[in-house]
Amino acid sequence: MGFFENTRRPKGFGGKIMVKMMNSGHSKLAHWGFSKISVKEDAKILDAGCGGGANIALWLEKCKNGHITGVDYSKVSVEESKKRNSAAIKQNRCEIVQGNVAGMPFADSTFDCVSAFETIYFWPDLKMCFGEVYRSLKNGGIFMICNESDGTNTADEKWTEKIGGMKIYDKEQICTALKSVGFSETKSFSDEKKHWLCILAKK
Known part of the structure; x- marks a missing residue:
């Protein structure tokens, strides 16, 4: 397995290096995305593909x-996630589980918000996975997607060649898939210079 395959599914020593790189490398995108959403202080949140x-x-x-x-x-x-958030886990404010977004181990209508940072590129069936997110959200809940690649920059295609199973989507493709599983409203934000994309979808 090539080193960059660890972006899709980190494994072994290379995977440990990759998750640390992603934690720092994606921080600017994450802060930008967080600036677009407002949630209550007592919200129940799921970070899907938490890296x-x-x-x-x-x-x-x-x-x-x-x-x-x-x-x-x-x-x-x-x-790595458990290590990073160990104090919150001890306080019962946080739980981290191993599982697949295509069939998540959560009851219907559990979360106020689901976030997906730099991860939907690797989801095997976008509609099926979006359907799982929809199922796990409460009515009125928000699904936040943040991508560093908005599907309009041809330079990003090099990553799909290096990483098996990776697919970059543009705003229209994502919004079409969201609406097809039941999301009623979508709002999008973009940084055209950086090719960043943030989409908020409401159940």
């Missing part, structure tokens, strides 16, 4: 009386 857990830490700051759950199908990512 190394940096965004779980940001959610914990934003929702001081809330509960944050992280899910990732990589054992390395789960371990």
Whole structure:
């Protein structure tokens, strides 16, 4: 497995390096995305494809009386996320589980918000996975997607060649898939210079 395959599913020593790189490398995008959303301090949040857990830490700051759950199908990512957020886990403010977004181990209508940072590129069936997010959200809940690649920059295609199973979507493709599973409203934000994209979809 090539080193960049660890962006899709971190494994072994290379995976441990990759999740640390992603924690720092995606921080500017994450802060930009967080500036677009408002949630209550006691919200129940799911970070889908939580990687190394940096965004779980940001959610914990934003929702001081809330509960944050992280899910990732990589054992390395789960371990790193648990290490990063160990204090909150001890306080029962946080839980991190290994699981697949295509069939998440959560009851219907559990979360006020689900976030997905730099991860939907690797989801095997966008509509099926979006359907799982929709199912797990409460009525009126928000699904936040943040991508560093908005599907309009041809230079980003090099990553799809290096990383098996990666697909970059543009705003229209994402919004069409969201509406097809039942999301009623979508709002999008973009940084055209950086090719960043943030989409908020309401159940």
